[in-house]
Amino acid sequence: MSAPLLEAANLQLRFGAVRALDGVDIEIFPGEVVAIVGESGSGKSTLLRVLAGNMDADAGTVLYRDAGGEAHDIHALSEAGRRKLMRSDWGFVHQNARDGLRMGISAGGNVGERLMAAGDRNYAHIRAEAADWMARVEMDPARIDEPPKNFSGGMQQRLQIARCLVTNPRLVFMDEPTGGLDVSVQARLLDLIRGLVSQLGLAVFFVTHDIAAARLLAHRIVVMRHGRIVEEGLADRVLDDPRHAYTQLLVSSVLAA
Amino acid sequence: MSAALEVQALAKGFTLHLQGGIGFQVLKSEALAVMPGECVALTGPSGAGKSTLMRCLQGNYGADAGRIMLAHRGGLTDLAAADARLVREIRRETLGYVSQFLRVIPRVSARDVVAEPLIDRGMAPEAARERATALLTRLNLPPRLHGLPPATFSGGEQQRVNLARGFAPDYPILLLDEPTASLDAANREVVIGLIHEAKARGAALVGIFHDIEVRDRVADRFHEILPLEDAA
Numbered sequence: 001m002s003a004p005l006l007e008a009a010n011l012q013l014r015f016g017a018v019r020a021l022d023g024v025d026i027e028i029f030p031g032e033v034v035a036i037v038g039e040s041g042s043g044k045s046t047l048l049r050v051l052a053g054n055m056d057a058d059a060g061t062v063l064y065r066d067a068g069g070e071a072h073d074i075h076a077l078s079e080a081g082r083r084k085l086m087r088s089d090w091g092f093v094h095q096n097a098r099d100g101l102r103m104g105i106s107a108g109g110n111v112g113e114r115l116m117a118a119g120d121r122n123y124a125h126i127r128a129e130a131a132d133w134m135a136r137v138e139m140d141p142a143r144i145d146e147p148p149k150n151f152s153g154g155m156q157q158r159l160q161i162a163r164c165l166v167t168n169p170r171l172v173f174m175d176e177p178t179g180g181l182d183v184s185v186q187a188r189l190l191d192l193i194r195g196l197v198s199q200l201g202l203a204v205f206f207v208t209h210d211i212a213a214a215r216l217l218a219h220r221i222v223v224m225r226h227g228r229i230v231e232e233g234l235a236d237r238v239l240d241d242p243r244h245a246y247t248q249l250l251v252s253s254v255l256a257a
Numbered sequence: 258m259s260a261a262l263e264v265q266a267l268a269k270g271f272t273l274h275l276q277g278g279i280g281f282q283v284l285k286s287e288a289l290a291v292m293p294g295e296c297v298a299l300t301g302p303s304g305a306g307k308s309t310l311m312r313c314l315q316g317n318y319g320a321d322a323g324r325i326m327l328a329h330r331g332g333l334t335d336l337a338a339a340d341a342r343l344v345r346e347i348r349r350e351t352l353g354y355v356s357q358f359l360r361v362i363p364r365v366s367a368r369d370v371v372a373e374p375l376i377d378r379g380m381a382p383e384a385a386r387e388r389a390t391a392l393l394t395r396l397n398l399p400p401r402l403h404g405l406p407p408a409t410f411s412g413g414e415q416q417r418v419n420l421a422r423g424f425a426p427d428y429p430i431l432l433l434d435e436p437t438a439s440l441d442a443a444n445r446e447v448v449i450g451l452i453h454e455a456k457a458r459g460a461a462l463v464g465i466f467h468d469i470e471v472r473d474r475v476a477d478r479f480h481e482i483l484p485l486e487d488a489a
Contacts, residue, residue: 029342187363194362216362220341234316234341241318245274252275 003065005030005171005203011050011060013227020046021057022227030170031201035208035218035235037250043227044207045175051205052092052173053082064089067170087117091164095176097156101148101163107134108144111163118167133162137192154185158192165196174206178213190216211254215239223247259328260290261461262314262430267323267337269306269313282485283309287323289463289480293429296452296462298476305484307465311434313337314463315354316344327351327430349377353428357435359415361408367393368403371421378426385425392421396447412439424451431455433464437471449474 004027013021020043028034036044049055051062053074062074066089074082086092094100101110111130120126131141137158139151148156157177164172177193178186194217197204208214214221215235222232223246231244242248267287272280283306291297299307312318314325320337327334329351336347348354353374362370371389376382393403396417402410407418416439423431433452437445445468452475455462466472 032342191362191364219345233319234344236317237319237341237344240312241271243272243319248274 002030003069004028005032006051006062006064006205008051008062009060011047011057011062013046013050013055013057019043019227021050021060024060024224024227024229026051026222026229026232028171028203028205030203032220033197033202033204033206033218034220034222035206035214036222036224037208037211037214038224039209039250042224044224046227047224048173048175048205048207052090053077053085054092064171087114087167089170091167091169091172093157093160093164093172093174093177095179097148097153097160100160101156103148106145106147107139107151107159110148110159111166114163114167129166130162133166134159136196137162138188152185154181154189157181157189161193161196165200165202168200169202171203171205174204176208177206178208178210186210186213193217211239211250223250258292260326261293261328262289262291262463263324263326264289264310264314265324265326267310267313267325268321269309269318270321284313284482285485287482291430291461291463293328293459293461294456295477296456296464296475297478297480298472299463299465299482300472300479301482302484305482307482308434310482311432311463311465314432315352316348349374351429353423353426353431355420355423355431355433355436357416357438359407359419361406361415363408364406366404367398367407367410367418370407370418371425374422374426388425389421392425393418396421397444413441413444416440417444420448420451424455427455427458428460430461431463433462433466435465435467437466437468445471 007027009025011021011024024047036047038044046055050057056075063071064074065071108127108130111133112126115126115129131144134141134144139155139158148159151159178189181189190213218235220233221235221238223230223238223244225246231238231242231247238247239251242251264287267284269284270280270282272278287310299310301307309318313320316336323337325336327336327347329347334347339347368386368389371392372385375385375388390403398414398417402414407415420436437448440448449471452462
C-alpha cells in the first residue's frame with residue numbers, strides 16, 4: 001500500500017506546566033479520513049495546528065509527502081514554503097467561519113481568492129469556478145456578489161469549505177467544522193462533507209468532540225487525553241469495542257436520540 | 258479446496274473500566290472453518306457469544322488472541338491482525354455484512370445506500386444504481402421509496418435496504434446477522450433465494466438465524482457456541 005501523506009513522530013509541546021502534546025505519533029494515508037476526538041484540553045486542536053504547521057512543537061517532526069513523492073519537514077520549511085503548501089496542497093477549515101473567510105469581500109471573491117493565490121489569472125474562469133463551487137456546497141450561485149455577513153452560520157461554513165476545496169487540495173484539516181451550528185444544520189454539513197470527501201478522495205484530519213460526527217465521517221479514530229493518544233484504530237472498532245477507560249467513558253457519555 | 262474463512266483459537270473478552278474494571282470472557286479457543294459455497298449457522302443459547310463472534314469476524318470487535326484467516330486478493334490474510342486500512346480494503350472487496358439494523362445516513366437515498374459499496378468497488382455509478390434498483394425491486398421495496406432516505410422507513414423496509422446493500426456486491430464472504438428478523442413470508446423467500454444464489458456462486462456464508470425454518474433451509478451445517486463457565 002501507499003506511503004503516508006503526512007507522518008508525525010514524537011511530538012512534544014508544553015504550555016508551562018501543561019503537556020499539550022506528550023509523545024504523539026500519528027500518520028494519515030491518501031484518501032483517509034481521521035477523526036481526532038477528546039474533551040476540551042485534551043490537546044486535539046493543538047495537535048491539528050502543529051500538524052498543519054500553524055504552531056511549532058518543542059520537539060518531534062512532521063513530514064509531508066508531496067504529489068511527486070518528495071518528503072518535506074513542515075517545521076523546517078520557510079514561512080514562504082509553508083504558505084505555498086497551504087495554497088497548493090492543503091486546506092484548513094476553521095471552527096469559526098470568520099477565521100477562514102475574508103468578511104470584507106464577496107462570497108465569490110472568497111472562493112476566487114484561493115484560486116488567484118494558486119496562480120489562476122483568468123477572471124472569467126475564476127468567477128465560473130467560484131459559482132460552480134458555491135453550487136457544489138449547496139449555495140445559490142446567484143448570490144456570488146454578496147458578502148459573507150449576509151449568510152447564515154451554516155452557509156458561511158459551507159462557503160469556507162468551498163474556498164478551501166476550490167484548489168483541489170490533497171489534505172484538509174478541519175477544526176470542529178460543525179461546532180456552534182444548529183443540529184439540523186450540522187447534519188446537512190456533515191453529509192455534504194462526507195459526499196465531497198469521498199468524491200474527491202481527500203485525506204482529512206478533523207478534530208471533533210462529537211462522537212456521532214466521527215462515526216459518520218471517519219475511517220479511523222484517534223482518541224486523545226492529556227496530550228497523549230490513548231487509543232486509535234478503525235472507526236467502528238474504537239466506538240463499538242473501546243478498550244481504554246477514557247474511550248469507554250467518551251462512548252458511554254453519548255446521548256442516544 | 259481450502260477454506261474461505263478460518264477462525265483459529267480465537268479469544269475475546271471485555272474489560273469494563275467504568276464498572277470497576279470487571280472483566281469477562283466471551284469466546285475462548287473458538288475454531289471454525291467455512292468453505293466456499295458453504296453456509297454455516299451459528300447456534301447456541303442467547304448470550305453465548307454468537308453476535309460477539311460475528312462482530313469479530315467483521316472486524317468490528319478486536320480479537321484478544323487467535324487468528325481470523327480470510328481468502329483475500331488471492332492469498333490468506335489475518336483479519337485479527339489487520340490495521341484499519343487493511344480492514345477497510347477487506348470489507349470493500351471480500352467481506353460483506355448484513356446487520357440487523359440499518360445505520361441510517363442523513364439525506365442518502367435507499368438506492369444510493371445500496372449502490373455505495375458497488376461504486377466503492379469501482380462500478381460505474383449508473384450501473385451501480387441500476388443494480389441497486391433491481392435488488393430493491395426484487396425485495397419488494399416500493400419504487401416510490403427508492404429515492405428516499407430510509408430514516409423514516411419501517412423496520413422491515415430498512416432491513417430490506419440493508420439486505421440489498423449486503424447482497425449487491427457479490428462478496429466472496431458474507432456474514433448475516435438475523436437477516437430475516439423483521440420480514441414477511443414473501444420477503445423471507447426472496448432472502449432464502451439470495452442466499453442459495455450466493456452459495457451457488459461460491460460465497461462462504463456465516464449466519465445467525467433465529468428463524469428455524471430459514472436456518473434449516475439455507476445452512477449446510479451448524480456451529481454451536483456454548484456459554485463459557487463463569488471464569489470469575
